[in-house]
Amino acid sequence: EEVQAKQPVLAMQDNNSLQVKVDVPENIIRGIKPSGNDQPNAERAPTWATFDSHPDQRFDLTLREVSTRADRATQTFEVTYTMPAPTDFLVFPGMTATVTADLSRVSVGERVxxxxxxxxxxxxxxxxxxxxxxxxxxxxxxxxxxxxxxxxxxxxxxxxxxxxxxxxxxxxxxLAEGMKVRLLPQREQAQPRADEVPSS
Structure with missing residues (x-):
């Protein structure tokens, strides 16, 4: 097979250590106190990941880097964490996880x-x-x-x-003050037409 110069021909992946990327809104980034040298990042803001297939397992995350430039489309900042690969189930690149961070120790107190x-x-x-x-x-x-x-x-x-x-x-x-309201259902289902309902 013929290839061009600088054309990628092989992709290598190390699944022993995983990267978890999160897009963080600007108002959350702005509400975090700058880090000092007296407390490691893991102690300042403990962060962990969970996976839908194993919701009872939490995996501690280690902060790797924070983007200093906002995404032009979403105005969010990409934060990258690392974690060891789980030993009892497979996680491949592109899979999703739920990330939770305790920001109580790093918040400047302004709630937005x-x-x-x-x-x-x-x-x-x-x-x-x-x-x-x-x-x-x-x-x-x-x-x-x-x-x-x-x-x-x-x-x-x-x-x-x-x-x-x-x-x-x-x-x-x-709306008006005191008006009665109701919540929209989480999932809306289309109602069948009369001619589509099977006769008994």
């Missing part, structure tokens, strides 16, 4: 949420707010917020919200 821009609206005085679902009664309540930067279709909310609150992200212009 990122929401779809469609979730934030404004009142007559142009003060921004969101609709929060009161899940006990399934009604909505207006909550004033402090907004930050707009990035693509997402917007930062720096104040007004608490972790765990459910925010309406679609149809906000049709």
């Amino acid at each position: 949420f990122t929401l779809p821009a469609t979730a934030v609206t404004a009142d007559a005085q142009l003060e921004p707010f969101v609709w929060v679902v009161e899940e006990s009664a399934m009604t909505v309540a207006k909550v004033p917020v402090e907004v930050g930067r707009l990035s693509g279709s997402s917007i930062e909310v720096a104040g007004g919200l608490e972790p765990g609150q459910r925010v309406v992200v679609a149809g906000v212009g049709y």
Whole structure:
């Protein structure tokens, strides 16, 4: 077989050590304190990976590098970790994992949420707010917020919200204080037409 100069003809892979790459949003990167020489990265922000086929097993990750340039399309920063290959099941390049990081020791304390821009609206005085679902009664309540930067279709909310609150992200212009709402089902199934239903 004829090949051209500098044409790759062989790809070698070492599966004894794996790399795990994660795209981290800008607001999370900005909320991390710079590292010092007094504490290793593993102790500052313990990070581990799990795989869907073995959810009860956690694999500790070691930080390798953090990209200093954001991806042009997603505005996220690529963070690379390493981990030894599991011994009781196979993991090949391109497979997915769930990565969890404990950032409690490295957070600067500023809590910023990122929401779809469609979730934030404004009142007559142009003060921004969101609709929060009161899940006990399934009604909505207006909550004033402090907004930050707009990035693509997402917007930062720096104040007004608490972790765990459910925010309406679609149809906000049709809501009113105290209005009853219901959650969309996680999976929508098409209803068959009458002529498609088999007769008994």
